[in-house]
Amino acid sequence: MELSGALESAHSARQELESAVVRFAGDSGDGMQLTGGRFTLAAALAGNDLATFPDFPAEIRAPAGTTFGVSAYQINFGARVIKTAGDMVDLLIAMNPAALKVNLDDVRSGGLVIVDAGAFTDRNLRKAGYDEDPRDDGSLSGYRFVEIDMSQRTLDAVKDSGLSKKEALRCKNMWALGLTYWLFDRDRQTTVDWLDQKFRSRPEVAAGNIAALNAGHAFGETTEMSGASSAFIVRPAEIAPGLYRNVTGTDALAWGLVAGAALAELKLVFCSYPITPASGILHALAGLKDYGVTTFQAEDEIAAVCAAIGASYAGAIGITSSSGPGMSLKTEGIDLAIATELPLVVVNSQRAGPSTGMPTKTEQADLYQAVFGRHGDSALVVLAARSPADCYEAAIASVRLATKFMTPVILLSDNYIANASEPWNLPDANALPRFPVEFHKNPDGFHPFARDEATLARPWAIPGTPGLEHRIGGLERDADSGNISSDPENHQRMTELRAAKIAGIANDIPEQTVELGADRGSLVVVGWGSTYGPISRAVSTLLNEGVAVSHVHLRHIWPLPRNLGELLGRFDRVLVPEMNAGQLLTLLRSEYLVPAEGLSKVSGKPFMIAEIEAAIRARLES
Amino acid sequence: MNVAVPLAAPSPKDYASDQEVRWCPGCGDYAILKAVERTLAEVRAVPEKTVFVSGIGCAARFPYYLATYGFHGIHGRAPAIATGIKLANPDLDVWVVCGDGDGLSIGGNHLLHALRRNVDLQILLFNNEIYGLTKGQYSPTSRRGTRSPSTPMGSLESPVSAAAFALGSGARFVARSVDTLQQHLPAVLKRAYANRGASFVEIFQNCIVYNDGVFGAFTERSVAADAQIHVEHGAPLIFGRERDKGLRLKPGALELEVVPLGEGGMTEADVLVHDEANRALAAMLAALEPPTHPVALGVLYCDPAPSYDRQVAERVADAVTRAAEGGAQGDLNALLRGGHTWRVED
Numbered sequence: 004m005e006l007s008g009a010l011e012s013a014h015s016a017r018q019e020l021e022s023a024v025v026r027f028a029g030d031s032g033d034g035m036q037l038t039g040g041r042f043t044l045a046a047a048l049a050g051n052d053l054a055t056f057p058d059f060p061a062e063i064r065a066p067a068g069t070t071f072g073v074s075a076y077q078i079n080f081g082a083r084v085i086k087t088a089g090d091m092v093d094l095l096i097a098m099n100p101a102a103l104k105v106n107l108d109d110v111r112s113g114g115l116v117i118v119d120a121g122a123f124t125d126r127n128l129r130k131a132g133y134d135e136d137p138r139d140d141g142s143l144s145g146y147r148f149v150e151i152d153m154s155q156r157t158l159d160a161v162k163d164s165g166l167s168k169k170e171a172l173r174c175k176n177m178w179a180l181g182l183t184y185w186l187f188d189r190d191r192q193t194t195v196d197w198l199d200q201k202f203r204s205r206p207e208v209a210a211g212n213i214a215a216l217n218a219g220h221a222f223g224e225t226t227e228m229s230g231a232s233s234a235f236i237v238r239p240a241e242i243a244p245g246l247y248r249n250v251t252g253t254d255a256l257a258w259g260l261v262a263g264a265a266l267a268e269l270k271l272v273f274c275s276y277p278i279t280p281a282s283g284i285l286h287a288l289a290g291l292k293d294y295g296v297t298t299f300q301a302e303d304e305i306a307a308v309c310a311a312i313g314a315s316y317a318g319a320i321g322i323t324s325s326s327g328p329g330m331s332l333k334t335e336g337i338d339l340a341i342a343t344e345l346p347l348v349v350v351n352s353q354r355a356g357p358s359t360g361m362p363t364k365t366e367q368a369d370l371y372q373a374v375f376g377r378h379g380d381s382a383l384v385v386l387a388a389r390s391p392a393d394c395y396e397a398a399i400a401s402v403r404l405a406t407k408f409m410t411p412v413i414l415l416s417d418n419y420i421a422n423a424s425e426p427w428n429l430p431d432a433n434a435l436p437r438f439p440v441e442f443h444k445n446p447d448g449f450h451p452f453a454r455d456e457a458t459l460a461r462p463w464a465i466p467g468t469p470g471l472e473h474r475i476g477g478l479e480r481d482a483d484s485g486n487i488s489s490d491p492e493n494h495q496r497m498t499e500l501r502a503a504k505i506a507g508i509a510n511d512i513p514e515q516t517v518e519l520g521a522d523r524g525s526l527v528v529v530g531w532g533s534t535y536g537p538i539s540r541a542v543s544t545l546l547n548e549g550v551a552v553s554h555v556h557l558r559h560i561w562p563l564p565r566n567l568g569e570l571l572g573r574f575d576r577v578l579v580p581e582m583n584a585g586q587l588l589t590l591l592r593s594e595y596l597v598p599a600e601g602l603s604k605v606s607g608k609p610f611m612i613a614e615i616e617a618a619i620r621a622r623l624e625s
Numbered sequence: 626m627n628v629a630v631p632l633a634a635p636s637p638k639d640y641a642s643d644q645e646v647r648w649c650p651g652c653g654d655y656a657i658l659k660a661v662e663r664t665l666a667e668v669r670a671v672p673e674k675t676v677f678v679s680g681i682g683c684a685a686r687f688p689y690y691l692a693t694y695g696f697h698g699i700h701g702r703a704p705a706i707a708t709g710i711k712l713a714n715p716d717l718d719v720w721v722v723c724g725d726g727d728g729l730s731i732g733g734n735h736l737l738h739a740l741r742r743n744v745d746l747q748i749l750l751f752n753n754e755i756y757g758l759t760k761g762q763y764s765p766t767s768r769r770g771t772r773s774p775s776t777p778m779g780s781l782e783s784p785v786s787a788a789a790f791a792l793g794s795g796a797r798f799v800a801r802s803v804d805t806l807q808q809h810l811p812a813v814l815k816r817a818y819a820n821r822g823a824s825f826v827e828i829f830q831n832c833i834v835y836n837d838g839v840f841g842a843f844t845e846r847s848v849a850a851d852a853q854i855h856v857e858h859g860a861p862l863i864f865g866r867e868r869d870k871g872l873r874l875k876p877g878a879l880e881l882e883v884v885p886l887g888e889g890g891m892t893e894a895d896v897l898v899h900d901e902a903n904r905a906l907a908a909m910l911a912a913l914e915p916p917t918h919p920v921a922l923g924v925l926y927c928d929p930a931p932s933y934d935r936q937v938a939e940r941v942a943d944a945v946t947r948a949a950e951g952g953a954q955g956d957l958n959a960l961l962r963g964g965h966t967w968r969v970e971d
Contacts, residue, residue, distance in 0.1 A: 048967055193965075248966045262957050272712050292944035294955060297712050297937060302738040306705035309698065309735075313678070313709025316696055317717065321709060339699050429966070432957030466694040466710070466717050469673045474642070474689050476697025477681075486644065487689065 017188060017236040022081025024089030025183065027176075028106045029098030030067050031060055031074040034176040039076025041180060041197065045189040046080040047249055047426050050239025053080035054536065055249075056088035056423045056609070061279070061363045068130035073105045082238040087536035088423060090611040094186070096179050098122060098153070100131035107137075107146075116146045117182070119175065121154030151222070153178050160218030164211035174215035181219025186234050191216060245428040252391035252420035253280075255427070256350065257287035259398025261294050262432055263348075264320050266399065267406050268439040272314035273322045274299040274307045279362040280418040281324045281352040304329040308336035308349065315345045316475075318442060318465035320402055324350035326418075327369055328358060334377050337411050341381045341501065343475045344452070344461045346405035346412075348398075353417040355607045364607025365418035367532045368583035373413040374561045374590065380498050382505040384408070385560040387415040389535035392427040394420060397558065403438050408508055409460040415560065417582075419533045419609050446470030452485040458511075459504035508562050515564035519543055520553030523573035526622055529599070531557040531587055534580050534610055541615035552619055560587070568595040578602060578622055580615055635669060637662035642692045653804035653830035654683060657751060658690055660807060661720075664814040665693075675718045678707040680732055682724040683758050684751040684830075701732020704739035707746050711934035718818075721748040725766040726756050729785050733765075741795035743822040745932035747814070750787055750825070751804075753832040754839050761835035773835075788911035788925060791825040792904065798824040799907060799926040803844055804831060809855060809922065816924050822932045829920075843920045852915050856923040858901040861893050864919050871896030872918075881909050883918060901927040 025042065027035045036057050046053050058075045065072030079089030091111035097103040099122040110116055128136055137143055138150065157175040158168065166174075177198075184191055195213050202209035223234065264271035273296065275285040289298045297319070301307035304325055311321030325333060330351050340347040353369045355361035369376075373385045384404050388397035394416060401412040443449065443462035451473045452461050464471040473485065481488035482496050519542045520527075530538040535556050542554040555570065557563070571577055571591065577599035579588040585601035592599055602618045604610050640662045648654045665675065675693035679685035681700035688695025694717075698706045703721045710719050721739075728736045728750045739746060755773070756762040763773040763780040766787060770779040791799045798820045802810040810828065817824035829840045838845075843852035854864035854872065862872035863886070873896055875882040884891050900906055907926035913919060948954035 044965055050969070242969045244969050244971045246962065246966055246968050248962065248964050250964075258957075258960055261960065265955065265957060270713060272709065274709060274712075291960070292941045293948035294960065295941060295945050297941055299708070299712055299937070301705065301708075302734055305702060306708070306735050306738065309702040309705035310709030310712065312698075313696070313706035313711075314713040315709075316706070317676075317710040317713035319713035321713070335699055336702070343696075428969075429958075429961050432961060465714075466676045467674055467714060472672050472692055472694050474644075474695035474697065476679075476688070476695075477699055478697060 017234045020081075020093075020235050020237050021083055022079060022085060023093045023187070023235060023237055024077065024079045024091065025094045025096070026075055026077040026092045026106060026109070027096045027179065028073055028075040028102035029176070030102070031062070031072050032064055032067065033074070033098050034173070035074045035076050035098070038176045038180050039078060041194045042183060042189075043078050043249060043424065044193060045184065046078065047247065048193060049189060049237075050242070051080040051082065051237055052085040052240040052242055052426065053078055054085050054088045054423065054425045055079075056419065059363055061361070066130075068099055068101055068127045070101045070105050070131055073102045075102070075106060080237060082240050084240065086540040087609065087612060090613050094183070096183060098175070098179065100128045100133055100137070103137065104131045104133065110146060112145050114146055115149070116143065117149045117151065119153035119179070120150040121152040123150070151182075153219075156218060156222065157215045160214045161211040164214060165207045166211045170208065171211060174212045177212045177215040178219035181216040181221075182223050185220045185223030188234065188236055191220060242426075243428055247426045247428055249424050250392055250427040251283075251422060251424045252388065252394045252416055253283035253422070254287055255392050256388070256394035256398050256416060257284050257291070259395035260288065260322055260348070260402065261291060261296060262395070262435065263399040263402025266435055266437045266439075267320060267402055268437070269406070270295060270297065270319040271322065272297045272299065272311065272319040273324075274301050274310040274314065275324045276301050276304045276307045276329060278304075278326045278329045280354055280421045281326045281329070281350065283421060284324050284350060284352070304332035305336060308333040308347075309339075311347055312336060312340050312343070312345055315340070315347055316343070316465070318463075318467070320346060320348065320406060322348040322350070324352065326352050326354045326362075327356040327360065327372075330369060330372060337383065338377050338379060338381050339477050340411040341377070341383055342477045344409045346409055346463070348401045348405050348412050348414060350414045350416060352421045353415060355605070361607045363418065365533065365609060366582050366605060366607065367415070367417050367534070368586065368605065369415065370531075370560060370583065370586035370590070373415055380502065382502050382561070383410055384412040384505060384508060384562070385415065386412060386558060387532040387560055388420055389532060389556055389558070391420055391423050391425050395430075399435065400558070404508060404511070406440050407438065407460065407511070408458055408504060409463060410505065415532060417533050442468065443471065444468060449473075450483070450485040451475055452480055452482065454500070459500060459507060506562055509565040512559050512562075512564060514566045515555060515557070515570055517570070518554040518556050520546055521551065522553070522570070524551050524553060525575045526551070526578060526619065527553040527555055527571065527574040527576075528578045528580065528615070528619060529555045529557065529571070529587070529591065530580055531560060534582065537610040537612045537615050538580060540612045541619060544612070544616060545619060550619070550623065552623070557587070560590075563594060568597075571595055571597050571599075576600065576622055578618060580604070580610060580618065582610070635666045637666045640665045640670070640672065640692050642690055644689045646690050647686065648683060649834050651833040652683070653753065653832070654687070654751065656804040656807065657749075657810070657828055657830060658687065660810040660814060662691070664811045664818065667811065668815060668818050670718060674716065675720070676710060677720045677722060678703045678710065679722040680724070680727040681758070682727045682756070684722050684724040685727065687722040701727050701730070702735060703727070704732065704735040704744075704746070704748065708739055708742070708744050708934070711744055711746065712937060715745065715934045715938045719746050721746050723748070723750050724757075725750065725752045725754060725787065726764045729787060729790065730765045737790075737794045740791055740823045740825060742933040743795075743797055743930055745821050745823070745934050747817045747824045748826065750827050751830040752787055752827055753830045753836055754784070755832050755836035757832050757835055786911060787827040789908065791827075792908050792911060792926060796825045796926070797822050797928050797930050798924070799911070800825070800924045801827045801829070801920075801922045803829045803840070803922065805844065806922070813923060816927070820927060820929060821935070822929055842915045852919050854913075854919040854921050856899045856910060856921055856925060858899055858924065858927070861896040861898050863893065863896055873897050881913065881918065901925075904928065
């Protein structure tokens with residue numbers, strides 16, 4: 004099916020969409036993440052609200068053309084508020100048969116599918132596992148399917164640039180981007196400028212990429228593309244005024260840690276060990292030495308947490324990060340920080356487990372581990388970030404609580420939040436309330452476990468301070484003198500004191516508010532972490548329909564907000580969607596004895612809005 | 626519990642804490658504690674700037690008994706905790722105390738990396754070739770055939786040599802001494818203290834309860850002089866009660882041999898001179914074992930290199946200085962606005 008019918012290029016003929024979901028898919032070497040990133044920026048500059056999600060394989064460069072080597076980047080952008088990366092795909096750009104095979108099921112019925120016909124060779128079809136060419140067997144009949152020999156057209160476009168054939172073919176992602184820009188009436192100039200800058204040491208590569216970009220755009224504008232695939236327009240959204248940037252959870256979290264340390268007036272020592280999907284935080288912070296940040300790539304997860312503890316002991320804010328299996332290794336160290344009552348922030352970018360599981364797929368199944376997963380009675384603070392930009396505030400809150408209460412804090416993020424991006428109305432960092440740490444200095448009556456009456460926190464007395472020389476460690480210590488003690492009554496008292504300190508934090512954190520809907524009624528949907536987007540969109544859609552449903556979203560997983568039990572008690576039913584088998588569900592049931600019901604998804608993919616909508620409707624209709 | 630140390634001439638007891646020492650009577654750890662206190666007094670260590678970090682085991686109780694800052698950590702992890710302390714504050718004097726199980730079994734990985742990074746720490750490994758606090762199981766330094774509760778028929782494993790391990794890990798300072806050598810041990814500890822980098826000291830320590838006399842073949846008074854060689858940089862490798870034995874390279878073989886001085890024309894000139902900076906020689910000295918050879922004690926290897934923590938601190942300081950010169954150091958808003966931004970108007 005080569006192009007048939009004239010492509011309507013007149014602006015007025017564009018089909019207006021409230022929002023659109025576009026997915027770029029190709030080999031992991033095809034530059035799909037980069038292509039998606041440029042399209043995202045163009046959408047932002049055009050005034051759309053948006054959310055993105057990259058989906059890449061665990062293999063760095065899987066064999067070309069295979070299904071397990073497919074890398075994809077999805078963006079949902081619109082003329083309205085966008086809360087997720089989108090349920091179903093409206094436009095799929097597939098650079099080879101494998102990309103088509105892996106992604107076709109996510110395209111909505113009647114959605115537009117554009118493929119590079121040049122990549123549909125017998126060999127590639129075989130590698131993708133197609134017995135028959137999908138273009139011929141009717142399997143694409145439910146879609147608006149367009150094939151273009153992007154490879155050949157790219158070669159034609161860049162033939163004068165002096166690039167080798169291999170280099171020239173690498174420009175085909177820009178050809179696809181140019182066409183997509185035309186489809187959505189986007190400006191190319193920012194991308195052209197960016198290419199000039201990126202390849203300034205190799206102007207011929209910049210020229211080739213720009214030629215491909217322009218050729219793809221021109222193809223849309225001038226050639227005869229299928230009438231069935233008329234171009235679109237997505238108008239600007241009503242967005243709060245302000246200065247914006249696009250941000251991933253990884254970057255926002257790293258910057259939040261820097262801001263938190265600055266607000267606490269502490270040196271930041273970040274100790275970590277590479278693990279997907281947490282490594283990005285280490286990379287981001289390693290580049291911020293000019294902010295006084297010290298980073299340390301430890302020999303293992305255990306050393307990472309122990310070095311962070313050592314740093315906190317010496318008066319910095321020690322921070323470590325990991326993902327599920329690495330968190331397991333850190334738990335011994337986290338218990339040491341609990342016993343010695345030192346501040347520590349541990350970031351867990353959750354991924355699908357158990358064990359190595361699916362390292363590049365998302366899940367939120369480490370809640371039990373964060374709240375309960377240690378030896379001994381060992382409470383600590385657990386927070387969760389709800390979106391990429393929210394990581395910034397969640398990280399600051401983690402540093403504040405860790406230093407104020409002399410306790411480890413686990414901050415839960417996940418693979419989705421880490422890699423997804425959204426526009427961020429940039430806050431004024433200088434307007435944030437400061438929480439400077441005052442180290443203990445006075446030797447009179449000092450002992451290392453004398454507690455502040457209000458917070459129950461012990462003094463932070465750091466080496467280098469004259470007259471405060473003292474010894475701490477994992478051995479139980481006397482509640483009065485701080486000396487080691489295995490007195491039975493003392494252990495009872497210390498266990499209770501440690502628990503009371505953490506429980507008391509409920510009085511320091513905000514009361515739980517209702518995100519959407521009434522503060523009482525028949526059904527409340529309670530979420531935490533990255534399910535925020537789909538829950539929020541589902542509930543707002545239903546509210547617009549007049550359905551009575553509310554949304555509560557938790558930042559604080561432990562201790563829980565002090566009014567949460569009372570708030571949940573005002574609803575007849577509680578629904579808890581989670582990307583696990585029901586972990587917050589268990590926590591809420593055990594804490595509040597509420598008849599909460601779970602909605603579980605553990606496919607490695609975020610919830611779709613429709614799944615949550617359907618679950619809410621089912622509860623309300625039953 | 627805190628002891629004010631006078632500015633002039635501190636004494637060893639100024640460095641003792643008020644805590645009752647709870648090792649078994651006759652434990653070699655008492656002697657090591659005494660040697661450390663003496664060392665601290667001799668180098669005039671500033672108590673508030675001194676930190677002792679330990680893992681788990683008998684040796685790990687060490688920090689409680691010193692009037693400095695102390696951190697009793699978790700099994701094997703002391704080098705990692707100490708690394709974090711130095712990253713936060715490179716000006717602190719940080720000592721690590723570990724045992725053979727602590728440092729070479731559960732914490733072997735951390736020890737390896739602290740040494741190769743050359744973190745500015747004095748790492749004291751108390752080697753008694755046994756697990757004491759868990760009641761006498763064989764350890765990674767136990768000799769083959771060691772009978773213990775977990776190896777009733779004798780252990781089957783070859784022991785690891787602590788000094789060879791340290792050299793193999795890239796340590797720039799490797800030394801050895803014995804708990805009871807109350808002149809030699811403080812001298813070695815002072816050398817370790819003076820080295821700015823990871824200073825590794827293996828201390829042969831007698832466990833009187835579970836492994837008494839295991840080092841007797843070279844520490845018993847009757848044999849010590851002939852079974853130990855105290856190496857000193859620039860001095861010939863001579864030992865023996867009568868100082869009548871020397872070490873030389875065996876002709877035609879890459880190994881050290883003991884030669885009798887004054888016999889067969891053998892003189893001091895035939896003996897190797899100790900060169901601390903020679904890693905190959907250090908490796909050969911570390912490998913010497915009785916009964917064929919003396920055990921080499923003293924500074925086997927010292928070839929200083931910049932410490933990791935100092936270099937890390939310098940990089941950060943340089944970056945901060947450069948940013949300050951640009952006038953934007955610490956500007957959080959600049960950090961947030963560093964990428965592509967756009968403005969949405971009212």
